Amino acid sequence: MSAELMRLRCHGHRDIRATHTKTLEFTTSSEITGRATCVIGVGATLDGPAPSRLAGPLRITLSVGDHTFTVRALAHSAWRPGSGAVVRLSSERLPNTLATDADHASSDLPRDLLHALTDPDAEITVVVERDTEAAEARLVLYRAGDERDDRLAAEIAAADTVIAEDAGAGRVITVLGADADPWDAVLPAIAEGGRVLAVSTEDTRSAPVGKLLAAPDRPAVEVIGLPAELAVAALSPYPVPVLLAPHERRRQIGRLLGAHRLSRVVFRAPAAELPKILDEAGRTLGVRTVAVTAATSAAAERPWWGPVTEAAAQVTGGGDVLCCVDPAEEVPEGAADSDVDLSALVRALAAQSVSSKTLALALASLPTWSRKRAYEFVLEAAKAQARQPKDDTSR
Structure with a gap:
């Protein structure tokens, strides 16, 4: 059984092509051109009251004459009736997206049904129901x-x-x-x-x-x-602190990951550079799992999580991506990086004349911190301190 949530009325158009392989659309516009290859109904209006919101699995059934066509998809609960209703095979949730993860696009329509849709006098009914069989x-x-x-x-x-x-x-x-x-x-x-x-x-x-x-x-x-930076971190199974570094420079990401092995580290990078970054993280740090998403609000609700070796393939196209790297090592029971900024703490102690050797030995006593890693961290903190402009005390 299915429960009806919404009903639309549309009509056909001579320029309906239905050749798009990734989407289908019911548009409120009464006129289209042949370039609107995803449109399968024009002049869409609600038949009955507007639904408050739609969520969960849907059955979307188009009927015209004796022809019917059903699409199963996942509702985008932020969608509101407006300029149109787009159903996507992908998980991208743009404002006009009625549903995602569909099992059919417009190019899957039977050709006899497509022929019926090209009649401007054709009356099209679209019934959106809750899919209780999903x-x-x-x-x-x-x-x-x-x-x-x-x-x-x-x-x-x-x-x-x-x-x-x-x-x-x-x-x-x-x-x-x-x-x-x-x-x-x-x-x-x-x-x-x-x-x-x-x-x-x-x-x-x-x-x-x-x-x-x-x-x-x-x-x-x-x-x-959640904001995109936190949404991509929410998929991690590790209950450890989140370090947000969306503006970190490319060459600093590896060092950042190495310094926070017991944190979830979120960074932003061009999609083209992600494979190299993750390959390095896997080889040198032992990173096993990450979450990734395109750095847009449309993609933020559906991040991907899984093995680091498969992550780069999940983001297609150009633009920036957000990536959350899980802890590079097993998290000991009760042990996790604290919220303390270790770089700031090391610089502050160094300013009080605490020796680099003492600082490195203290860090090396922490879980997962080797002596080599600790010395490198202290030296990097010292270099960062030296690069900072000194206060002008002559005034």
Whole structure:
């Protein structure tokens, strides 16, 4: 069974080509040219009230005369009726995107159906339903604010299980008229191919979410409500501090990763340079897993996480990418890089005449810090201190 969420009315057009291999679109415009190769319906209007939001798996069925065509896809819960409704095979969520991860594009339409769509008098009905037969395990990490959020309400309606990761999240869920499920409902829901919504208002991670992210067969993950730099870090199974370095120069990234082996390090780089950066990180530092995404808001909700050797292939095209490198070494129980800026601390102690040898020996006593690494870190901190302009005390 499926539950109807929205219905559109469109009509045909003589210039409908339906040759696009990556998208399909229902446009509100009544006129198109042959270049609009993804359009399969023009003059789209809502038939009935506008939906508040759409979320979760969808069945989108186009009907014209005796012809029908059904697409399965994943709703983009930020979409609102406007200039059109685009359905994409990719996971890119632009403002006009109704749904992503579709199983068909416009080029997949049967040719007899395409012929019917080229008739300007053809009446087209598009029914959008909740796909209750979809069974892909999915974890949605949702950072909520204090205000009433209709996008969150839609995600709650589409979820099989909803958990509150902190007290504030529990209050937000209650305001929306829903109840949080018990944490022990999470793993069974995922095992059955369900959709789990984990709502948070703080920088915390509940035990069930941590277990899901660390599981060998972890589900697909979406991240909603976080800036791109934090969204790409949210996929990591390691509960260690996040170091944001989006403006670090290319040649400094390797040193940064080496100095923070027990942190999640987020950096920005041109897509063309990512393979070299990650190859070096894997070979010299032992980095095993990373998360990557195009550095755009359209891609931030669907980062990719996996082996470092496969990461560069996940980002196509030009532009910049955001990458979160997981800890390069096993994280000992209870041990992780602190939030202390070690570079600043070393410089401050050196200014108090603490010797480089003493500083290096102190760092070498930390988990995963070798003596060689510690001496290199102290020397680099000293060089950085020397490069800083000295205060003018003559005035």
